[in-house]
Structure formats: structure tokens, C-alpha cells
Amino acid sequence: MTGIWIQGPTRSGRTTRLVQWFEEWTNTQASVSDERQAPPGVLVLSAVSGNRAALQDHLTLVSQAKFPFRHTTPLGFLEDEVKLFWALLVEQLDLKAQFPLRLRPETELELAQRLWAPELAKIEGWSEPSMARFVRQILDLMQLITLSHQPIKYLPELLLQAVGETNPELPLPYDTIADMLLQWRQWCLDRSLLTYSLIVDLYGQYLLADPTYLNLLNQRFQVILADNVDEYPAITRSLFETFLDRDGQGVFTFNSAGAVRLGLGADPIYMSDLSHECDIVTLEPLAERSLAHDLNQPVLELVNNPMHLSSLPQTIQTIQTTSRAQLIRQTAEMIIAAIRAGRIKPEEIAIIGPGLDPISRYAFNQILSQKGIKIALLNDQRPLSSSAITRSILTLMALVYPHLGRLVNRDSVAEMLVILSHETIDPVRAGLIADNCFEPDVEHPKLLAANTFSRWDRLGFEVTESYAQLSQWIEQARSRENTTPIIVIDEAIQQFFLAQTQGTRPNQQLNFEQLCVLRELMETAQHYWELNARLDKLDNRHVNPSQTVQQFIQLLRNGTVTANPLPFKTISPPAAVTLATVFQYRSSRRHHRWQFWFDAGASRWLNGIDSLFGAPFFLQSYSGQPWTVDDQADMNQARLDRILQDLLGRTTERVFLCYSDLATNGQEQNGALLSLVNAAVPHSLATTSESSLN
Numbered sequence: 001m002t003g004i005w006i007q008g009p010t011r012s013g014r015t016t017r018l019v020q021w022f023e024e025w026t027n028t029q030a031s032v033s034d035e036r037q038a039p040p041g042v043l044v045l046s047a048v049s050g051n052r053a054a055l056q057d058h059l060t061l062v063s064q065a066k067f068p069f070r071h072t073t074p075l076g077f078l079e080d081e082v083k084l085f086w087a088l089l090v091e092q093l094d095l096k097a098q099f100p101l102r103l104r105p106e107t108e109l110e111l112a113q114r115l116w117a118p119e120l121a122k123i124e125g126w127s128e129p130s131m132a133r134f135v136r137q138i139l140d141l142m143q144l145i146t147l148s149h150q151p152i153k154y155l156p157e158l159l160l161q162a163v164g165e166t167n168p169e170l171p172l173p174y175d176t177i178a179d180m181l182l183q184w185r186q187w188c189l190d191r192s193l194l195t196y197s198l199i200v201d202l203y204g205q206y207l208l209a210d211p212t213y214l215n216l217l218n219q220r221f222q223v224i225l226a227d228n229v230d231e232y233p234a235i236t237r238s239l240f241e242t243f244l245d246r247d248g249q250g251v252f253t254f255n256s257a258g259a260v261r262l263g264l265g266a267d268p269i270y271m272s273d274l275s276h277e278c279d280i281v282t283l284e285p286l287a288e289r290s291l292a293h294d295l296n297q298p299v300l301e302l303v304n305n306p307m308h309l310s311s312l313p314q315t316i317q318t319i320q321t322t323s324r325a326q327l328i329r330q331t332a333e334m335i336i337a338a339i340r341a342g343r344i345k346p347e348e349i350a351i352i353g354p355g356l357d358p359i360s361r362y363a364f365n366q367i368l369s370q371k372g373i374k375i376a377l378l379n380d381q382r383p384l385s386s387s388a389i390t391r392s393i394l395t396l397m398a399l400v401y402p403h404l405g406r407l408v409n410r411d412s413v414a415e416m417l418v419i420l421s422h423e424t425i426d427p428v429r430a431g432l433i434a435d436n437c438f439e440p441d442v443e444h445p446k447l448l449a450a451n452t453f454s455r456w457d458r459l460g461f462e463v464t465e466s467y468a469q470l471s472q473w474i475e476q477a478r479s480r481e482n483t484t485p486i487i488v489i490d491e492a493i494q495q496f497f498l499a500q501t502q503g504t505r506p507n508q509q510l511n512f513e514q515l516c517v518l519r520e521l522m523e524t525a526q527h528y529w530e531l532n533a534r535l536d537k538l539d540n541r542h543v544n545p546s547q548t549v550q551q552f553i554q555l556l557r558n559g560t561v562t563a564n565p566l567p568f569k570t571i572s573p574p575a576a577v578t579l580a581t582v583f584q585y586r587s588s589r590r591h592h593r594w595q596f597w598f599d600a601g602a603s604r605w606l607n608g609i610d611s612l613f614g615a616p617f618f619l620q621s622y623s624g625q626p627w628t629v630d631d632q633a634d635m636n637q638a639r640l641d642r643i644l645q646d647l648l649g650r651t652t653e654r655v656f657l658c659y660s661d662l663a664t665n666g667q668e669q670n671g672a673l674l675s676l677v678n679a680a681v682p683h684s685l686a687t688t689s690e691s692s693l694n
Helices: 014-032 049-062 074-084 086-093 105-115 128-147 152-163 174-190 196-205 211-220 234-245 268-277 292-304 324-340 358-370 388-400 410-420 427-437 461-479 485-498 512-538 545-557 582-588 629-648 674-679 683-693
Strands: 002-008 042-045 069-072 223-226 249-255 279-282 316-321 349-353 374-377 576-581 592-597 651-660
Touching: 002 014, 002 234, 002 268, 014 049, 014 223, 014 249, 042 049, 042 074, 049 069, 069 074, 074 086, 074 196, 105 128, 105 174, 105 512, 105 545, 128 152, 128 174, 128 196, 128 234, 152 174, 174 196, 196 234, 211 234, 223 234, 234 249, 234 268, 249 268, 292 629, 292 674, 316 324, 316 674, 316 683, 324 349, 324 358, 324 592, 324 651, 349 582, 358 374, 358 576, 388 410, 388 461, 388 485, 388 512, 388 545, 410 427, 410 461, 427 461, 461 485, 485 512, 485 545, 512 545, 576 582, 582 629, 629 651, 651 674
Parallel strands: 002 249, 002 279, 042 069, 042 223, 223 249, 316 651, 349 576, 349 592, 374 576, 592 651
Antiparallel strands: none
């Protein structure tokens, strides 16, 4: 067994040391390699896909591109392996020989809810949204138990130990829930459909135990480089140990202040035990790279012991107001003043909060953008249906296909006219047209001619022409037989968003966000109809096309699909202020000169929910005893300690604690960071020392 374990806090140089090891290894291989032999296989794993690009560039540079490597995420690797060795699984499980199709989360939820309808009907008094949350919760339990490398049949025993015989979150018996998951598992396998959980289950229970697969794994890869394994699930440790036991080489980095994905399947404590079988390299925080070197200890002392009398250095300052609205305004104005004075650049600033509501995001964006300062939202997962472009195309589809009149109303038609005409039809005239020319009908809603409106002269020539072209396009699309919805959506995008001209006005240039929306809409639609085509064939279904369109429209309007098309990568980071939740910021591995910890008085810093229901019960370190309030409090405190150490490790110059006396509901704030706020110097009193800090 040959392994190297590189551990240290945030920005202590763990990844740099991994790259150095790879450079030394490639130099050694180059000196002894035989040109007649293929170079040794190298597998590189990154915790999340967003961190892959930089590491891949560094590894390519130091190896001078002479040693090709495969770079992916743990889930990406498991998915690729299951698909690559699908024939082996077909033989073992006696499945139909057809290529597997990966389900997206929204279709997984929809299909599981249909399959479990008989059992779900036994639950009384639950609304449809509550039922959907319950189904998602059951699927999450399947994800957690498979990531912990345990069979699904153990689920009832684990739940019984942790939460007792009954739990309000789980209104069905635990044995019934396990049977539902096993039924779902078999239903997907019979149709060669893959979910996140099923991929992990197949890999852990079958491939990782198959000698044929393991022999091929070691033939394909001789080295594994795994960065930030504190974010990896327990099943990856089984993979690493199996690989090392078969004479493979491994280099693993571990962030002692990481564990961002603890509660989402990661098991950092279990992963850390892998260090006992490796040579350990311990790195210390570098004072010149972050504030963590000097501030970790005093900050943690104040948070864990609020009665501790101490003051913080001027590298931590507070911005205090009475209301949250004042806090947003004052924070934004301070950022504007600092940028205008040339003390800092926008891209060197991050605003971070435990939870950023839409009002806060909008307010910061409006105030800063009015002064010409861009703002970058990290992983802003807003539903596709929140985009007017998406809503307009869905309304268009409801007008093209029959029997969908209940999905169209006056307001949606008016919005569609404005968006698809690129505001050639303004909101006032769009309202007039919708009031007078839209004919509601359950079977065939129509857009009547403009002259149906007695005062159609009020619309003007340009508006009338644009409306005529739009209504004519709808009639032509409706008249074509057997036109698939994918084609309708694609033609609508081409006609109304990508064509060179629209009416007498040139189209407005789509921005990056709008292009993402259109790409994700097409990807979602393509997946949805590909899946339905497979189910129609395998289950001998005869579904009316309009019914499938109706289900698709309702799926998007429920808000379960977000605008994150793949691949999602910007060419270069924008010159913009970063706005992110704590989870998003830590996951992105970014760092800034200045950090603004927004809403520092909120209780969510300690009690924020960024984990799945029951996540602690599936950790390998779980004691098997009933989960108590004290257990949850201890876990929350440990999480807060890691957050503070990690954020301090990601700022190089200053932290501003943004605190308002009152929350949005008018109640006084008394969160876990209040002791830091009281111990820090108010920004208004610290301005005299600015020169010494710049």
C-alpha cells in the first residue's frame, strides 16, 4: 500500500503540494519509461466540478502534457464506470440489454411520485407540496444510505435507532419506505434508468466487489490524485483502500476546516481514517496568505465562550444599523466609496451570508449596478420558471397544442407578447391585446386578429405588424401535424430570440443569463421527451402528446428546474463583487481581500439548514443511539467553528461584520456571532487607521 496524505487548513498549500508530487512523479516516470509502453494511467478527482479547471491546468503544465490523466468528480467517476461496465451489470443482474439513461432530479421526483401513488394515497391531510417534499425526502434517504456504502434494506433499522418508532417527517412505516425504495430501484433497473443513488448503489454493491472490474481498474489506473477528500462520501474510501491494496499509488489532500458537504453525503471523519494507511504530510496556515493564522484562536474563543472578555484587532470591523434595509444600503455605499477611492477592486470583495433572500440580492444588485459596479451571484439557482423568457415559451406551447386552455390566462398572454416581441409590443398595448384579442377556451385558446379590437388603431402600425407575425407563427405551428415539442421549442427560440430581425426592429442582444436560460430549457425538454419516448416503448404507453406537454409545463412551473446548463463555465472571472451564501462561497474555494459577513446577527450562522434529513444517522461514526437535541447542538457548533476558520482562511486583509439590531420580521437579533460584533471595532471609529491597513 502506497499513499500520501496531505492535511492542513484552508489555503495552507495542500493542492500545491499535490501538484508538486505529480510533477516529481512525472519526471521520474519520464526517465524510466519505455516508449513502446503506454504511460501509466492517472485518475484525478476534485470534490466539485467547479474546482476542476484550475487544478487540471496546473497538472497539465507541470507534466508538459506528456502524461494524460482523467479528471472528474467522485460522482462523475462512479457514473462513468457504471455506464462503461453496464454490460457487466446487465449480466450480473439479468437486465435488459439497452444503454442506460440518467434521470435528472426533477424527472426522478415526478416518476417516483407516480410509482408510489398507492402508498402516498394512504397519507391523510397532506397538501400536494408537502407530498412532493416527502417524496424528495425518501429519495434523499436512498442517496444517503448508498453513499455510506450500505444496502437499502438496512434503512428501517437505522431510522428506528435514530428517531424511534415514529417521526412526523416520515408518516409511513419505515419498512414500507424501504420497500418503496426497493420497488423504485427495480423499476428503474427494468428500464435502464439511472439516478444518483442508483449509480452509487450499483457501483458499491456490485462493481466494487467484482474481481473482473477490479483487475481492469488497476490496469487502467496506477495513480489516484484526490483533492479535498473531506468532501467525499464514505464509498470513495472503499474505492481508495481497494485501489491501494492492489499496489496502486494515491495522493490525498484533506482540509481540516472543510467538510462543506457534510450533511449532503460527505463523511469527513471516516475519510480521515484513511490517513492511518498513508504517509502523513501536515501543513500549517501561512500568515501572508490569510487572516486565519492570527485570528482563528481569538475568534473561536469569543464564539464558543461569549462571556470571554476580549477585543479583536482592526482587521475585523463592524457595520451596524437598526434595520436590515439600512444595513444593505450602508454596506453597499461603503463598498462604492472604497472602490471609487481606489482602495480596492470589485473582484477583491465578497459579500457572504448564511442565507441571502431575493430582496437582499436584488437590493445589492440595484445599488451597486447604478454606480457601474457589477455583481456576480455564485451558483444562483433560480427556477427556470422565474425567467420571463421561459414563461413566454411555455405560454406559446399552450397555445400551439390543443386541450391546454387551462394553462393560459390573460396575464401570461400579455407577458408573452412583450417578451417575444422584444418590447416592440409594450406592456400597455400587450394588455389591450390580451383583453380584446385573446379568446380563452379549454380546448383551443386563440389569438384573434388585431382588428377584432374595435379601437385597434390605438395599437399603431409597428405593434400591429409584430402581433400579426406572432399570431401567424402560432397558427402555422398549430397546423403542422406530428410536430414534436422539441422542434416547436427550438423553432420558437430561433424565431423570437436568435433571428437577425423581428418585425421592423433588430433583436436585442441576449445576455449570458438569458442564454443560460434558453440552453437549460432545451436540455430539459430534450431529456424529458427522450425519457418519455423510452417509457412509451417499454411500457407500451399511448399518451396523448398534449398530455405530455401539459406535464412538462407544470413541471417547470412548479419550480423544480434551475438554469444551470452543462457545461457551465465562464471564460474568466468578471470584474465584479461576489455575492454568495456561506455554502456557495466555501464550495467555490474562492478567496478575497475583503469579506463582508452579511446579517452577522442572524441565528442561521449556527442553525442554518444545509443538510439532508437524517444525514447524521448515515455517518460511519454514528453511535447507533437515539439522536438528541444535544447531539444536534454539538454538530451545529462544530459546523460553525469550521465555517469561521474556513472564511478567515479565504480573506487576506479584512472582515466586516454587517449587523442590524432587527431582523426582517422586526425581532431583535441575537445570533452566535453577536460576541464577535461586540468585540470588534465599529467601522466609523476605525477610519483613522485606514492608512495603516492599506
